[in-house]
Amino acid sequence: xxxxxxxxxxxxxxxxxxxxxxxxxxxxxxxxxxxxxxxxxxxxxxxxxxxxxxxxxxxxxxxxxxxxxxxxxxxxxxxxxxxxxxxxxxxxxxxxxxxxxxxxxxxxxxxxxxxxxxxxxxxxxxxxxxxxxxxxxxxxxxxxxxxxxxxxxxxxxxxxxxxxxxxxxxxxx
Numbered sequence: 001x002x003x004x005x006x007x008x009x010x011x012x013x014x015x016x017x018x019x020x021x022x023x024x025x026x027x028x029x030x031x032x033x034x035x036x037x038x039x040x041x042x043x044x045x046x047x048x049x050x051x052x053x054x055x056x057x058x059x060x061x062x063x064x065x066x067x068x069x070x071x072x073x074x075x076x077x078x079x080x081x082x083x084x085x086x087x088x089x090x091x092x093x094x095x096x097x098x099x100x101x102x103x104x105x106x107x108x109x110x111x112x113x114x115x116x117x118x119x120x121x122x123x124x125x126x127x128x129x130x131x132x133x134x135x136x137x138x139x140x141x142x143x144x145x146x147x148x149x150x151x152x153x154x155x156x157x158x159x160x161x162x163x164x165x166x167x168x169x170x171x172x173x
Contacts (some may be wrong), residue, residue, distance in 0.1 A: 078100075
């Protein structure tokens, strides 16, 4: 009798755990399709690729961060402003464009540059941070890079300027 009771308890707990997991993120179906596209791309590319994160500000400021990954390890982060409209004049020239390699990657901390992450890490952040169901937010997910993630994040309702929390990928190759 105890075996039947414990079996029923495990089935119920398993159902609750798996159903909660799927309901806790927005855009679940699109996200899962994109994860599958990522796993295919990862295998075909030997987990070596480059992607560009783009950023903008309501002031007109624009920037890009290019991340290179070789066999699952980030090997370079390159940052540059693509439009300096709205940028304060006292920014040193060496801060307008720079490159980090090897152990120096992510060493600059006071920057608007995207953190150097692998796509595995980006998909994990999407699932655990950017797409979770929240009150008073609008959540976004797009996969316009041949099925791979292109935009993922959220904006709090009522926020007016530079409110997007997440990532916007210009391309992945």
